[in-house]
Every structure is written in structure tokens, then in C-alpha cells.
Amino acid sequence: MTSPSLFSGFLAILQRDLLLAWRRRGDAAMPVLYAMIVAILFPFALGPDHQLLARVSGGIVLVTVLLAMLLALDNLFRSDLEDGVLAQMVLAPQSLSFLMAARILAYWLVTACPLLIAGPILGYMLGLPAQAQPVLFLALVLSSALLALLGSMLAALTAGTRRSGMLLSLMLLPLIVPVVIFAAGAVSAVEQGLPWIAPLAWLSATLALTLVLAPVACATALRITLDA
Amino acid sequence: MNAFKTWFHKLGSPPFFYEFAGYLRPWLWVGTVVFAIAGLIGGLLLAPPDYQQGDAYRIIFIHVPSAWMSLFIYGVMAISGLVALVWRIKLAEIIAMESAPIGAAFTFITLVTGSLWGKPMWGTYWTWDARLTSELVLLFIYLGIIGLYHAFENERQGARAAAFLIIVGVVNLPIVHYSVVWWNTLHQGTTVRIFAPSSISLSMLWPILAMMIATKLYYGVSLLGRARIAVLERERGKDWVRQIVTEGTKNA
Amino acid sequence: MREFFAMGGFAAYVWPAYAVFFLVLATDLIMTSRRRRNFIRQFRAILLRQALRRKSS
Numbered sequence: 001m002t003s004p005s006l007f008s009g010f011l012a013i014l015q016r017d018l019l020l021a022w023r024r025r026g027d028a029a030m031p032v033l034y035a036m037i038v039a040i041l042f043p044f045a046l047g048p049d050h051q052l053l054a055r056v057s058g059g060i061v062l063v064t065v066l067l068a069m070l071l072a073l074d075n076l077f078r079s080d081l082e083d084g085v086l087a088q089m090v091l092a093p094q095s096l097s098f099l100m101a102a103r104i105l106a107y108w109l110v111t112a113c114p115l116l117i118a119g120p121i122l123g124y125m126l127g128l129p130a131q132a133q134p135v136l137f138l139a140l141v142l143s144s145a146l147l148a149l150l151g152s153m154l155a156a157l158t159a160g161t162r163r164s165g166m167l168l169s170l171m172l173l174p175l176i177v178p179v180v181i182f183a184a185g186a187v188s189a190v191e192q193g194l195p196w197i198a199p200l201a202w203l204s205a206t207l208a209l210t211l212v213l214a215p216v217a218c219a220t221a222l223r224i225t226l227d228a
Numbered sequence: 229m230n231a232f233k234t235w236f237h238k239l240g241s242p243p244f245f246y247e248f249a250g251y252l253r254p255w256l257w258v259g260t261v262v263f264a265i266a267g268l269i270g271g272l273l274l275a276p277p278d279y280q281q282g283d284a285y286r287i288i289f290i291h292v293p294s295a296w297m298s299l300f301i302y303g304v305m306a307i308s309g310l311v312a313l314v315w316r317i318k319l320a321e322i323i324a325m326e327s328a329p330i331g332a333a334f335t336f337i338t339l340v341t342g343s344l345w346g347k348p349m350w351g352t353y354w355t356w357d358a359r360l361t362s363e364l365v366l367l368f369i370y371l372g373i374i375g376l377y378h379a380f381e382n383e384r385q386g387a388r389a390a391a392f393l394i395i396v397g398v399v400n401l402p403i404v405h406y407s408v409v410w411w412n413t414l415h416q417g418t419t420v421r422i423f424a425p426s427s428i429s430l431s432m433l434w435p436i437l438a439m440m441i442a443t444k445l446y447y448g449v450s451l452l453g454r455a456r457i458a459v460l461e462r463e464r465g466k467d468w469v470r471q472i473v474t475e476g477t478k479n480a
Numbered sequence: 481m482r483e484f485f486a487m488g489g490f491a492a493y494v495w496p497a498y499a500v501f502f503l504v505l506a507t508d509l510i511m512t513s514r515r516r517r518n519f520i521r522q523f524r525a526i527l528l529r530q531a532l533r534r535k536s537s
Contacts, residue, residue: 153396157389161379171372171393174365175400178407185411217396224388273484283488290501333504341497348493446505453512461519473523 009094010102017106031068032114038064039122050127057126058136058187064122065115065140066147066176072111073151074168076103077159077222086159090226096219104152104215112144135190135200139183142203149207149214150175156221179203240319242459243468249452256452260445267438275432284348288432291341293439294334297447298366301331305373306398309391318462319455321387324394325377326454330447332370338363358408365404369397383462 004012021028042060046052080086089099119140120133128136154171161167182199189196238244271289278285305327311320342360343353354360373390380386463469487494 154393157376157392158379160385160389161376162381167372167375167379170368170375174369174372174397174404177365178400178403181407181411217392221389221392224385224392227385227388277488282490284490284493286487286490286494287497290498294501330508333508337501337504340500344493344497344500348490450505450508450512453509453516457512457516457519460516464523469523470527473520474527 004094006094006098009092010098013089013099013102014106017103018109021106021110027072028110028114031071031111032118034071035064035068035115035118036122038067039126043126054127054129055191057123057128058132058191059184060126061119061123061128061136062139062143062180062184062187065119066143066180068115069111069144069147070151070169070172072107073155073172074158074165076107076152076155077225081159081225086222087226090223096222097215100152100156100218100222101215104148104218107152108145108148112141112148115144116140129191132187132190135196136187138200139186139203142200142207143179143183146179146203146207146210147172147176149210150179153214153218153221156218156225158225159222160225179206182206240317242318242463242466245319246456246459246468246472249456253449253452256445256448260442260449263438263442263445267435267442270431270435270438275435278432281349284345285432287341287345289435289439291338291345292436293443294337294341295363296440297443298331298335298338298363300444301327301334301447302366302370302394302397302401305331305394309394312391313388313395316388318384319459321384321391322455322458322462323451324391325387326458327447327451328370328374328377328390330450330454332367332374334443335363335367335370339367356408356412358405358412361408362401362405366401369401373397 039060042056043053046056077086080089090096092099116137120137123133123136151168151172154168154175158168158171182203186196186199186203189199239248267289271286275286277283305324308320308324308327311317312324339360342363346355347353373393376393377383377386377390380389460469460472485491485495
């Protein structure tokens with residue numbers, strides 16, 4: 001019997017995760033709803049001053065979207081660990097890091113894509129200058145992908161513990177600080193009419209590096225978690 | 229060399245480590261007290277006031293040694309965490325995990341003494357300077373490691389997961405530091421320098437060095453004390469632990 | 481002596497800093513010794529219980 005190829009394993013996991021997400025469409029809407037609620041509360045807290053809102057809007061949208069992505073992170077591996085799917089994945093003939101990459105991609109598609117649509121709308125509502133919109137979108141794409149990669153590594157680490165939502169955010173904060181700095185830096189640079197390509201280039205370079213390392217780290221973390 | 233090697237291997241055995249740490253600890257205590265008293269007398273009484281900062285600079289004698297310890301302990305944790313992950317040595321896990329609260333304590337001290345120093349010097353307790361922000365992030369890294377370790381019911385599994393997080397932090401910390409530096413130059417905010425590029429006089433330098441040695445020795449005292457209990461807790465059920473507990477507080 | 485405690489007018493910053501330094505480290509030590517005492521007490525209780533059970537059976 002020949003074992004299925006690496007790529008077919010990748011596709012099978014991706015398909016399964018997307019199907020599962022589709023069956024529970026309501027869950028995917030939760031992060032968007034959360035992001036909208038948080039972003040809408042800001043004008044009430046800060047006052048309807050248009051200039052002030054425009055100045056902080058990029059940062060608000062960015063932080064809100066990243067926090068909303070955290071909502072789904074805690075359950076990324078938990079149910080699969082409980083019903084034994086993860087143990088099967090570890091035993092599968094394909095490399096675990098590749099399967100993890102499929103899982104992270106599915107998580108990003110399901111959680112980040114709706115937020116990527118909502119993000120610019122929220123930005124517009126908060127009065128983000130039009131010339132900053134494309135940069136904000138790019139920054140959101142890059143930083144949400146980075147968060148998915150880094151966050152899933154930590155989620156794999158905490159999968160074996162009791163409820164860990166707060167712990168996950170605590171562990172993620174140090175990792176996400178540079179991402180927020182560069183993503184928000186690009187948005188504020190374009191608002192000030194400065195060159196904004198450098199911070200986005202840094203983010204892309206980090207993303208390329210994380211894209212290679214995070215699935216491997218994720219697989220290692222999962223092996224630690226499963227080894228009881 | 230061979231004798232040293234066998235001694236080192238023996239150190240990995242919990243009962244031997246327990247006894248050895250018990251003998252070593254009082255000596256480290258003596259060293260800690262001697263160097264701390266020397267450093268405090270030198271720093272608080274003998275060193276002259278700074279010509280710019282007056283007496284406020286005397287916080288340096290605890291601030292700088294604590295800041296150094298906050299990084300030094302992380303380094304120790306990184307090495308023992310790596311050893312714990314690769315060779316699964318129980319004692320390395322214990323050293324890494326019992327170091328974390330001490331490291332967090334020193335990081336906290338660094339932040340508080342730093343802001344108490346900052347108020348008279350810069351007029352504010354807190355500024356988003358690269359050094360301060362990195363130290364704050366370091367505190368969060370420590371807290372994450374401690375939290376992750378305690379979230380597991382199996383302490384060996386928790387130690388391995390936390391050791392993994394330590395290694396992630398090693399990669400992350402320099403990235404945080406340099407991104408905050410970049411962030412500060414972009415925003416051109418309050419750029420304050422803690423240390424003017426002036427050379428420090430000898431009468432101020434030696435108390436700092438004495439306090440640095442004292443804090444290192446204190447780390448040894450605290451770590452060995454914690455590690456001894458951790459060894460007992462993990463080896464409960466073994467005969468030698470039972471013996472120690474029933475023998476009473478001897479060699480406590 | 482009073483001059484020493486006044487710290488050239490910076491007493492409100494210097495002494496709290498030193499207090500934090502010593503308090504935090506003292507807490508560290510006290511927590512360690514309490515952990516040790518608790519462990520020994522609990523372990524002794526377990527041993528006692530085991531001994532009693534063995535006697536009764």
C-alpha cells in the first residue's frame with residue numbers, strides 16, 4: 001500500500017477544516033461581531049471629534065481585529081485533542097508540520113477573511129483617511145497571517161491544559177508587540193505622508209520566516225502536549 | 229577530570245542534589261550578606277552624591293544589578309530549558325522552572341526602581357522608552373512561562389511546554405527590543421537617555437559590582453532553596469524523601 | 481544621620497526603591513520556606529494516615 005502524498009494530506013486537512021467551519025457558520029461570525037462592537041464603542045469613549053478619531057482609527061482597527069482573532073484561537077486544537085484526531089495526525093505518514101500548515105491556513109481563511117472585509121469598513125466609519133485604506137488593508141493581511149502562525153503555535157502548547165483563554169493572550173502579547181508596532185507604523189506613516197513601504201517590507205520578511213518556522217514549531221509544541 | 233565528570237553526573241541524581249544544595253546554601257547566604265552589606269555601605273554612605281543627579285542616583289545600586297539579573301536568569305533558564313527539552317533531564321526542568329519566579333521578581337524590581345528613579349530625573353514615572361518597554365515585555369514573558377507551567381496537571385509536561393516557550397522568548401526578545409527602538413524613532417516622542425555617556429567614577433562603580441555579586445549569590449540561595457523543595461515534591465513516594473520528611477526539620 | 485535619611489531631598493524616591501527591592505526578595509524567601517513547611521506537613525499527614533490504615537487492617 002502506498003501512502004498518500006504530502007500534498008494530498010495537506011489538502012485533506014484543509015478541506016476537512018473548511019467543511020467543519022462551514023457546518024458551523026455562526027461561529028465564524030462571532031469574531032466579526034466582536035470587532036464591530038469594540039470598534040463602535042471607541043467613538044463613544046473618545047467623543048465624536050473627527051480629527052482625533054481619524055488619527056487613532058488605524059491603530060484601533062488593527063488592535064481590534066487582532067484581538068477578535070484571539071477569540072477563535074483557544075479552540076483551535078482543543079476539540080481535536082479531545083476526540084483523538086490530533087493523535088491520528090501525529091501518527092499519519094505525512095509530516096506533522098505540513099498538516100499543521102494546512103490547519104493554520106484553514107484557521108486564517110475562516111477567521112481572518114471576514115475580519116479583512118470588516119476592517120476597512122470599520123476604518124471608514126472611524127474616519128480613516130482614504131489614502132491610508134490600502135495600506136491598512138495590507139497591514140491587516142500581513143499581521144493577521146502572522147498572528148495566525150504565532151498564535152497557533154501557542155494554542156498547540158496550551159491544548160493539553162484546562163481552559164486557557166487568558167493564558168493564551170498573556171503568552172501572545174510579547175510575540176505580537178513587534179507585529180503591532182510595524183503594522184500600525186505603516187498606517188501612521190502613510191497618514192503623515194511618510195514612506196510606508198519599509199515597515200510593511202519588514203512585516204513581509206518576518207511573515208516569510210514565520211511561515212517556514214511556525215508550522216515546525218507548532219508540530220513540536222503539539223508533540224510536547226500529546227506526550228503525557 | 230574524570231572525578232569531576234562523575235561528580236557532575238551524580239549531581240543529576242535527586243538525593244545527591246538535595247544534599248549538595250543543602251550544604252552549599254549556607255555558604256551562598258554568607259556571601260550574599262557580606263557582599264550586600266559592603267555594597268550598601270559603599271553605595272549609600274561612602275559614594276559621593278552625583279554632581280548632576282544628587283542623591284537620587286543611589287537607586288542605581290539596586291536598579292542596575294536587578295536589571296542585569298532579570299536578563300541573566302533568563303539566560304540560565306534558556307540553557308537549562310534547552311537541556312530539559314533535548315536530554316529530558318529532570319533537574320534541568322526544575323532549575324528552569326524554579327528560576328522563573330525569581331527572574332520575574334527581579335524584573336518587577338527593575339521596573340519599579342526604574343520608575344522611582346525616573347520621576348525625579350525625567351519628571352515622569354513611565355515613558356515608552358525602548359529599554360523600559362522591553363523590560364515590561366520581559367515581565368510578561370516571565371509571567372507567561374510561569375502560567376503555562378502551572379496550567380498543566382502533569383508537572384513534567386508543563387515544564388517541557390514552558391521550556392519551549394522560554395526558547396521562543398529568546399528569539400522574540402531582541403525582536404521586541406529593536407522594533408521598539410524603531411517605533412520610538414518613528415514617533416519622535418520623549419527620547420530620554422538614562423545613562424549619559426559619562427564614565428562612572430570608581431567610588432560609584434565598586435558598590436554596583438558588589439551588589440551585582442550579592443544579587444547573583446542571592447539567586448543561588450533562592451534557586452537552591454526552591455529546587456530542593458521541587459525535588460522533594462516531585463520525588464514524593466521515593467524512600468529517601470520519606471526518610472527526610474520523617475527525620476524532621478534536620479538540615480531544613 | 482538626618483542628612484543621610486533625607487537623601488538630598490530625594491528620600492521619597494530612594495527609600496521606596498530600596499524598600500521594594502528588599503520586600504520583594506523577602507517575599508520570595510518567605511514563600512519558599514512556607515512551601516517547604518506545607519509540603520512536610522502534608523506529607524507527614526499522608527504517612528500517618530497510611531500507617532494508621534495499615535494498623536487497622
